Amino acid sequence: MGDIAVVGGGVIGLTCALRLAEAGHRVEVVADLAPGDTVSAVAGGLWFPYLAAPADAVLRWARVSLARFAELAALPGTGVWRREGVVLHRHADPDLSWTAVVPDCRPATAGELPPGVTSGVVCTLPVVDTAAYLAWLAESCAAAGVAVRRAHVTRLGDLPQPVVVVAAGLRSGALLGDPTLEPVRGQVVRLANPGLTRWVVDDDNPAGMTYVIPRGHDVVCGGTADRGATATGLDVEVERAVLDRAVALVPELRDAPVVSRAVGLRPSRPAVRLDRVRHSGRAVISCYGHGGAGVTLSWGCAADVVGLSGP
Structure with a gap:
């Protein structure tokens, strides 16, 4: 099979590269950032189809990823767990479409x-x-023979490969002349975990969207979803408000010390772009615009990318 370049080293780019290599392709990831410096590293990490469309495709991709993450949770060193939690609703008619692909959902009790x-x-x-x-993904790519080159790609025509996968998040628009991408700023603060295992999502909180996601040693508290905002500096007032909402929701966090902080720009688009076209004299497979669901859709989208990678 022909050589393939994957532009982008976040969760979408690495997952596509891994699946392509496993399918027999010779793959090179070309990215200007290390995986830990991408917006993927800022994500709270809960599987949930947030800020992504179209609905039918999103649920299909999310279902594939859900099954793969269940497998990875059983393996050591992946950084994946399966944990119970609750999605809260403050309106009479919430969107429950995502529950169609999640087994064993139940209504929350009054308590x-x-x-x-x-x-x-x-x-x-x-x-x-x-x-x-992300470290596990990078190691898995290396084990599968994926090459990695640190470079800032400005023109797809500069890449020697006959097939290119564009999975560069917000930068994908500039590479393909797509003006529909929009940044959605997210800010999180990570606290030392006082022993929590149960996550909670409260997007309809009147004080602002709120989520508390216990991982291993830390708890990710968020968040924000500021459309069109491009600032990546930390906002002290935003962090204070996030912590106030998180502690009101989960009082056990009241005295937990801050471990780290982060800001990222989600790559939002009216619909995820996943297609194959001719561009700059080569086949170009687009895979970007996942909004706040890059992790959630990664394995499903990568499967489609493999399907588009043939002659």
């Missing part, structure tokens, strides 16, 4: 709901420590 919350869904989902997981 599992904080004041002001009308309902909730309890289920067990994958939780990913993104730093450990």
Whole structure:
């Protein structure tokens, strides 16, 4: 099979590269950032189809990823767990479409709901420590023979490979002349884990979207979803508000010390772009615009990329 270049070293790029190599392709990842410096490393790591469309394709991709993460949770060193938690709802008609691909969902009991919350869904989902997981992905790519080159790609025509996969997050738009990509700023703060294992998501919180995701040694607290915002510096006031909401939801976090902080720009688009076209004299497979669901959709989208990689 012909050589393939994958532009982008985040969770989408690495997962595509791994699956392509496993399918027999010779693959080179070309990226200007190490995996731990990408927006993927900022993600809270809970499997959940957030800020991604179209709905039918998203659920199909998410189902594939859900099954793969269940396998990875049984393996040491992947940074993946399966943990129970609750998605809270504060409106009478919440969107429950995602539950169609999640087994064993149940309504939350009254004792599992904080004041002001009308309902909730309890289920067990994958939780990913993104730093450990990205390291595992990179090691898996290396073991599969994927080459990695640190470079800033400005023109696809400069790449020698006959097939290119564009999985460069927000930078994908500039490479392909796509003006529809929009940054959605997210800020998180990570606290030392006081022993929590149960996650909680409260997107409808009137004070601002809130999630608390215990991983291994830390708990990711968020968050924000500021459309069009491009600043990547930490905002002290935003962090204070995030912590106030997180502690109100999970009081056990009140005295937990801060371990780290991060800001990332989610690559949002009206719909995930996953197609194959001719561009700059080569076959170009696009795989970008995953919004806040890059981890969640990664394995499903990578399977489609492999399907598009043939002659």
